[in-house]
Amino acid sequence: MSRRMKAAMYYGIGDVRYExxxxxxxxxxxxxxxxxxxxxxxxxxxxxxxGHPILIKHIPALxxxxxxxxxxxxxxxxxxxxxxxRVVATNSAPCGECFFCKRDMPNLCAELKDSLVNGxxxxxxxxxxxxxxxxxxxxxxxxxxxxxxxxxxxxCVVHGIEESNIKLGDTVVIIGxxxxxxxxxxxxxxxxxxxxxxxxxxxLRRDIALKAGADIVINPSEEDPVERVREETSGRGAxxxxxxxxxxxxxxxAVKMTRDAGTTVLFGGAASGTTFEVDTVRxxxxxxxxxxxxxxxxxxxxxxxxxxxxxxxxxxxxxxxxMPLEKINEALEMMSEGKTMKVAISx
Numbered sequence: 161m162s163r164r165m166k167a168a169m170y171y172g173i174g175d176v177r178y179e180x181x182x183x184x185x186x187x188x189x190x191x192x193x194x195x196x197x198x199x200x201x202x203x204x205x206x207x208x209x210x211g212h213p214i215l216i217k218h219i220p221a222l223x224x225x226x227x228x229x230x231x232x233x234x235x236x237x238x239x240x241x242x243x244x245x246r247v248v249a250t251n252s253a254p255c256g257e258c259f260f261c262k263r264d265m266p267n268l269c270a271e272l273k274d275s276l277v278n279g280x281x282x283x284x285x286x287x288x289x290x291x292x293x294x295x296x297x298x299x300x301x302x303x304x305x306x307x308x309x310x311x312x313x314x315x316c317v318v319h320g321i322e323e324s325n326i327k328l329g330d331t332v333v334i335i336g337x338x339x340x341x342x343x344x345x346x347x348x349x350x351x352x353x354x355x356x357x358x359x360x361x362x363x364l365r366r367d368i369a370l371k372a373g374a375d376i377v378i379n380p381s382e383e384d385p386v387e388r389v390r391e392e393t394s395g396r397g398a399x400x401x402x403x404x405x406x407x408x409x410x411x412x413x414a415v416k417m418t419r420d421a422g423t424t425v426l427f428g429g430a431a432s433g434t435t436f437e438v439d440t441v442r443x444x445x446x447x448x449x450x451x452x453x454x455x456x457x458x459x460x461x462x463x464x465x466x467x468x469x470x471x472x473x474x475x476x477x478x479x480x481x482x483m484p485l486e487k488i489n490e491a492l493e494m495m496s497e498g499k500t501m502k503v504a505i506s507x
Contacts, residue, residue, distance in 0.1 A: 189238055191234060192233040246298065250461055333414075337368065346474070400423050401423075479502045479503070
């Protein structure tokens with residue numbers, strides 16, 4: 161095997177280059193996976209548009225983290241995987257031993273950053289030992305690499321839906337109908353929501369939200385989404401509101417849409433250093449529940465993969481385009497402009 165590969169290398173904001181680089185070397189407990197398909201992600205777009213605090217320290221850096229592929233090489237000590245096996249893996253994993261891991265909050269493990277892996281926009285990717293141990297799974301021959309690559313983002317959505325505590329008959333609002341929002345729509349329905357309302361500025365995403373199961377879609381540029389939600393709920397507000405964009409002004413909007421004693425899930429990651437405001441009277445006397453939900457736990461990865469295999473989510477609604485690796489910049493631009501959902505990248 162040649163020791164060089166084609167890859168998308170991150171050099172900074174707006175600067176991702178398609179070039180040749182060394183194939184990653186693997187160590188004990190690690191895997192080398194030949195990427196079959198990789199998917200663009202909202203985090204990739206944010207990294208491309210406004211930078212990434214970790215990648216920027218290691219430029220040029222390998223880029224991308226949602227993928228499915230086949231094992232090319234197995235490191236010493238790996239027991240449950242072998243060459244040629246078809247697998248999917250996440251981009252990080254917990255230690256299993258720290259304060260948060262022992263309290264069933266491995267998504268807050270301090271060692272997640274140490275296990276962080278990027279490089280899915282390339283011919284090969286190195287899977288670190290912690291990810292091999294906790295968050296790597298064999299996939300059946302019947303599951304395409306493209307569809308399997310949805311496992312990591314869907315696992316995050318599974319976590320968000322779990323924390324939202326949706327009950328039968330609830331009205332649920334999803335702010336942001338990107339790929340994450342679409343999966344939120346699909347799972348909210350499966351968890352018993354009778355009415356799902358999705359808001360998004362992009363025509364494409366509102367149309368897809370209806371196909372994904374939304375009962376009502378709102379264009380915030382044409383009407384006040386808070387007022388519309390109140391109209392649809394007899395003036396009360398929604399039982400559950402999930403913000404899946406990551407803008408402080410939309411966090412505030414989400415709270416305003418939530419009924420008294422309802423739950424607001426702040427799922428979209430906002431830029432570092434930003435803040436948002438909550439009316440203290442409304443928060444206290446309305447008995448609001450505000451939840452920040454971050455990342456995933458290993459059990460969510462298993463659950464997400466089972467949902468994909470069972471066809472409980474529709475990948476065709478979530479992945480709208482396929483492009484070769486050399487067009488990664490075009491793919492990220494299209495996604496940032498709301499012209500696509502996820503783009504499947506072929507190395």
